Amino acid sequence: MTTQDTMTYRIGIDIGGTFTDLVAVDDAGTVTFAKTPSTPEDQSIGLLNGLEKLAGMLDLSRADLLAKTERIVHGMTVATNALLERKGAKLALLTTEGHRDVLEMREGLKPDRYNLRLPRQEALVPRHLRLGVKERMRHDGSVEAPLDDASLAAAIETLKAEKVESVAVCYLHSYANDAHERATAEAIRAALPDAYVCVSADVLPQIKEYERVSTTVVNGYVGPALQRYLRRLEARLDEAGYRNATLIVLSHGGVAPISEAIRSAVATVLSGPAGGLAGARHAAELTGVENLIPFDMGGTSSDISLVDAGEIALASNRAIAGERIALPSLDIVTLGAGGGSIARVDGAGLLQVGPHSAGAVPGPVCYGRGGTEPTVTDSNVVLGYLDPSGFLGGADKLDRSGAEAALTRLGETLGVSMVEAAAGVHRVVNTQMAEGIRLATVRRGVDPRRFALFGFGGAAGLHVTGLARMLDLQRVIVPRVASVLSAWGMLTTDLRYETIRTHIGDTEGLQADAVRALFRGMEKEGRDYLSSWFDGAVTTSRSADMRYGEQVYEIDVPLDELDLDAPDVLDRLKAMFEARHEALYTYSLPDRAPVLVNAKVAAIGQLPAPPQEPEAQGGAPAEPTGTRPIYLDGWVDAPIYGFDDLTPGQEVPGPAIVEASTTTVLLRAGDVATCTPRRWLDIKVGA
Structure with a gap:
C-alpha cells in the first residue's frame, strides 16, 4: 500500500x-x-x-x-x-563554394507572391558570415572535389575574427555522403571549442537544398540559447x-x-504546443471520442490541430517566423489570439485584436502590472465572465476599474459604449479563431461538423461555446485539467528518435531487397540508439515521402502495415501511395509509377503511462455558489458553479458560469453541460 x-x-x-x-x-x-x-x-x-x-x-x-x-x-x-524575437546566436554558415545565397534565394517564391510591397526578410545569417568552402559531393555520394584544407582554414580564421558563437555546416549532397561535413565540424570544434556546431547530416539528412540549409541554420541560431x-x-x-x-x-x-x-x-520550436496535442490524443482515448479539434487558447496565442480517428497528423514543411523547418512536427495552426492579445483601432477605423500581446509583463490592464492597452482578458472582465476577486483561486485580484477604463477609451475611439467595445473584442477574437479552425480542418478535406471541440488552455473555456456556434459544432469537451493540459499531456508521451534517408527511385525501378535493407537498417539504427541508454520496450514506425514523377512536393505515406517480407512488396508500396493520394486529393494515377524520395523510421521508447485518476461517483447535485451579471447581447444574472463541486451525471443548463481556480467556462443560453465520471464537462451546444 x-x-x-x-x-x-x-x-x-x-x-x-x-x-x-x-x-x-x-x-x-x-x-x-x-x-x-x-x-x-x-x-x-x-x-x-x-x-x-x-x-x-x-x-x-x-x-x-x-x-x-x-x-x-x-x-x-x-x-x-x-526565433520569433530574432534574438538567437551570432551565427555563421559554412557551405559549398558558390552556394552561400541559398538562404535568400529560397525556392524562388515569396511567402505572399501577390504582395508587391512585401519587404525582403533578413536572413538569420548575414551574407558576410555565409562562407563558401571548396569541396563538392555528387548526388550519389561520390567525391567531385575533395575538401580543400586551405579553403577551410581560411573560413575558420574568419569565424575566429568575427567571434561567432554558433556555426552551421551544410554542404551539397551531404545526405548521400557526410564525410566533408564531419571533417569540417571536427576542425571547427578544435579551433573554436566554445562554439555551438551543427551539421546538416545530423539535423536533416535529406534531399532539397533550401529546406536542409534553412533547418540547419535555424538549429544553429536557437541552439546556444537552448543549451x-x-x-x-x-x-x-x-x-x-x-x-x-x-x-x-x-x-x-x-x-x-x-x-x-x-x-x-x-x-524544440513547437515543444509546448506538442504537449497539448499529446494530451488531446490521450483525452480521445479516455473519452472514446476519436474525432476532436484540440483548441488551446493561452495568454499570447491559440493553437489549433486535429485528432482524426484517434490519430494526429505530422507535417514536414512548416514555416515558423518566416523560416522553413523541414523536420517532422505535429501539424498545428498557431494564431496570435490569446487572453493577452491587444485590441486596437486601425487606420481604417476597424477593430483589430492581436497579434501583439501584453504577455506576462506587463500583462492585461486588469493584472495591475503596468499594462495600459485593452486586451481580450480585460474585455472578459468587463463582460462579467471573470470574477475579479477569484482569479487564480483568489490568490490574485483583478483590477476591474482599470479594465473598464481601458475599454472605455477603446469605445470612445470606436464611437460605442464600454460594454459594446468589450463585446466587440470578444466577438472579433472569436471570429479570428473560428477562421483558424476552418483552416486547420477544411484544408485537409475535413468537415469540422463531424468533430467535437476540445477546449483547453487558461482562456479557452470562455470562448469554446461561442466558437462552436460559429462553426455549427454540436459538442464541446472541457477537461478539469484544461488550464494545464499541455503539462498533463506531456506525461503521456514516449521517447521518440527519428531517422530519415533519401533513396530516390520509382517503384518500377527499385529493387525489393534494397528497400527491405533500407528500412531494416534504419529500424536497427533507431533501436540501437534508444537501447544504448534506455532499457524499456522499443517499437518502430515506418513512413515515406513519395510523389508522382512530375510533382514537386511529396506526401507522407504511413507504411506500418507494409509487409517487407511480401514478394510483391513494391506493388503494395505503390498501392499504399495511391490510397493516400486518393484520400488527400480524391484521385490517383494507377498507370504511373510513384517515386520513393525519403524513407523515414521513428524508434519509440515506451515510457510507463501515468496512473489514471479514479473515476468519481455520483452524488447530490452541487448548488450554485451565487449569481453574477454577464453580458450575452444583454445583461443576464447567471448562476455560478464550482467546477470541482459538480458531481458525475449532473447537468448544468446555460446561461451559467462554471469556475475553477485556473479556468472559467461560459455556457450560453441553450447549452447543457454534463459532468462526466472524470469530472470533465461534456457540453451539448445550443442552437
Whole structure:
C-alpha cells in the first residue's frame, strides 16, 4: 500500500508566454496542478517557483517533492522565442563554394507572391558570415572535389575574427555522403571549442537544398540559447535535490533527453504546443471520442490541430517566423489570439485584436502590472465572465476599474459604449479563431461538423461555446485539467528518435531487397540508439515521402502495415501511395509509377503511462455558489458553479458560469453541460 512516505510523482512542466503550468501525478493517479507567472528573462526561475508552489499544495518541501519525483517532462518556448524575437546566436554558415545565397534565394517564391510591397526578410545569417568552402559531393555520394584544407582554414580564421558563437555546416549532397561535413565540424570544434556546431547530416539528412540549409541554420541560431537554458536548469534542479531524468518535449510530440534536445535544438520550436496535442490524443482515448479539434487558447496565442480517428497528423514543411523547418512536427495552426492579445483601432477605423500581446509583463490592464492597452482578458472582465476577486483561486485580484477604463477609451475611439467595445473584442477574437479552425480542418478535406471541440488552455473555456456556434459544432469537451493540459499531456508521451534517408527511385525501378535493407537498417539504427541508454520496450514506425514523377512536393505515406517480407512488396508500396493520394486529393494515377524520395523510421521508447485518476461517483447535485451579471447581447444574472463541486451525471443548463481556480467556462443560453465520471464537462451546444 502506498503511503505519503513511499508516494512517488511524475511532473509535467509547460512554460508559456504568460504562465508556467505544472502538473504532478502520484501513484494513485491523483492529479495536482499549479500555475505561476512565467519569467521571460530566465524561464528556469518561474519553473523553480512553480515547483515550490506545487510542493506546498502537496504538503511537501520542494526538496522532498523532487526527491520523490521519478520523471520530469518539460516543454518550453526558449527556441520559439529566440526565433520569433530574432534574438538567437551570432551565427555563421559554412557551405559549398558558390552556394552561400541559398538562404535568400529560397525556392524562388515569396511567402505572399501577390504582395508587391512585401519587404525582403533578413536572413538569420548575414551574407558576410555565409562562407563558401571548396569541396563538392555528387548526388550519389561520390567525391567531385575533395575538401580543400586551405579553403577551410581560411573560413575558420574568419569565424575566429568575427567571434561567432554558433556555426552551421551544410554542404551539397551531404545526405548521400557526410564525410566533408564531419571533417569540417571536427576542425571547427578544435579551433573554436566554445562554439555551438551543427551539421546538416545530423539535423536533416535529406534531399532539397533550401529546406536542409534553412533547418540547419535555424538549429544553429536557437541552439546556444537552448543549451544555456537547459544546462542552467540541470544545475538548478540538481542543486534543489533532483537526481532523475529530465525529458524535453520535441515538436513531433515525443520526448528526448536534454543532450538530444541540445543537439537538435530546432526540434524544440513547437515543444509546448506538442504537449497539448499529446494530451488531446490521450483525452480521445479516455473519452472514446476519436474525432476532436484540440483548441488551446493561452495568454499570447491559440493553437489549433486535429485528432482524426484517434490519430494526429505530422507535417514536414512548416514555416515558423518566416523560416522553413523541414523536420517532422505535429501539424498545428498557431494564431496570435490569446487572453493577452491587444485590441486596437486601425487606420481604417476597424477593430483589430492581436497579434501583439501584453504577455506576462506587463500583462492585461486588469493584472495591475503596468499594462495600459485593452486586451481580450480585460474585455472578459468587463463582460462579467471573470470574477475579479477569484482569479487564480483568489490568490490574485483583478483590477476591474482599470479594465473598464481601458475599454472605455477603446469605445470612445470606436464611437460605442464600454460594454459594446468589450463585446466587440470578444466577438472579433472569436471570429479570428473560428477562421483558424476552418483552416486547420477544411484544408485537409475535413468537415469540422463531424468533430467535437476540445477546449483547453487558461482562456479557452470562455470562448469554446461561442466558437462552436460559429462553426455549427454540436459538442464541446472541457477537461478539469484544461488550464494545464499541455503539462498533463506531456506525461503521456514516449521517447521518440527519428531517422530519415533519401533513396530516390520509382517503384518500377527499385529493387525489393534494397528497400527491405533500407528500412531494416534504419529500424536497427533507431533501436540501437534508444537501447544504448534506455532499457524499456522499443517499437518502430515506418513512413515515406513519395510523389508522382512530375510533382514537386511529396506526401507522407504511413507504411506500418507494409509487409517487407511480401514478394510483391513494391506493388503494395505503390498501392499504399495511391490510397493516400486518393484520400488527400480524391484521385490517383494507377498507370504511373510513384517515386520513393525519403524513407523515414521513428524508434519509440515506451515510457510507463501515468496512473489514471479514479473515476468519481455520483452524488447530490452541487448548488450554485451565487449569481453574477454577464453580458450575452444583454445583461443576464447567471448562476455560478464550482467546477470541482459538480458531481458525475449532473447537468448544468446555460446561461451559467462554471469556475475553477485556473479556468472559467461560459455556457450560453441553450447549452447543457454534463459532468462526466472524470469530472470533465461534456457540453451539448445550443442552437
